[in-house]
């Protein structure tokens with residue numbers, strides 16, 4: 606009947622008309638590239654017109670992108686905030702324009718009324734899971750740890766450091782002897798690990814590497830091999846994301862543990878946005894994604910193949 610036809614047209618039309626701006630940090634890691642792929646797939650699936658902006662890891666480019674989305678009059682904005690601070694004024698402009706903002710994969714230090722919700726993992730917990738694994742693995746053995754931190758000032762770098770330190774507190778045989786940012790990239794992770802190895806007797810005094818993401822761990826593994834040591838044996842590795850190349854290293858015995866982070870933050874984000882636009886009822890301020898530990902006992906070759914279908 607005409608009523609049903611009109612209803613169908615309205616539903617499809619409203620889904621078609623949804624225009625969402627996405628201010629993405631960049632593609633510094635395999636995980637982030639997968640997040641971008643999955644976000645575009647999720648938008649496509651929902652008939653959302655996604656306006657994508659890559660900030661090349663610069664906050665000023667993200668702020669510019671958000672202002673451009675506001676000028677375009679988008680219906681909503683997705684923001685993966687490169688660092689925690691400096692967002693208040695541009696998010697106030699979005700609020701004044703009545704454009705809801707949803708944070709993806711990182712949090713910010715700003716009044717909570719400036720964003721609709723944040724879809725992230727529990728990043729302190731991720732660091733704790735990594736630290737707990739190392740505590741259990743080394744037992745009472747003396748273990749000097751080197752740490753590759755994520756991007757300075759980003760919520761994952763701050764939180765993952767905090768969680769890991771909580772886990773090793775009280776186990777005096779475990780000590781972080783060097784800690785520096787590798788900016789979440791393979792290249793920088795390799796470069797900083799090379800400096801750690803040189804500074805620590807060619808790496809003989811290093812028992813373990815804790816990297817805030819797998820890409821820095823993969824870079825560091827290369828550096829460890831080039832220093833003539835066996836990653837995964839001479840130097841244990843634990844990191845976060847669970848990207849396919851980490852499982853490739855694990856299958857070769859060159860990496861030991863990783864904490865999984867789903868690249869699908871956009872699915873829950875679009876669901877929350879859809880519900881909010883329909884009901885005007887605010888979602889919870891935090892939509893948490895799961896964290897799962899993988900080790901060499903979890904058939905890494907099989908997980909590698911499975912990961913290939915998840916946006917990687």
Ligand code: GZL
Pocket residue numbers: 633634635636637710711725726761789817818819820845846866
């Ligand atoms: C964490 C996310 C981090 C990933 C890195 O939620 O922000 O940023 O762990 C990426 O791979 O660079």
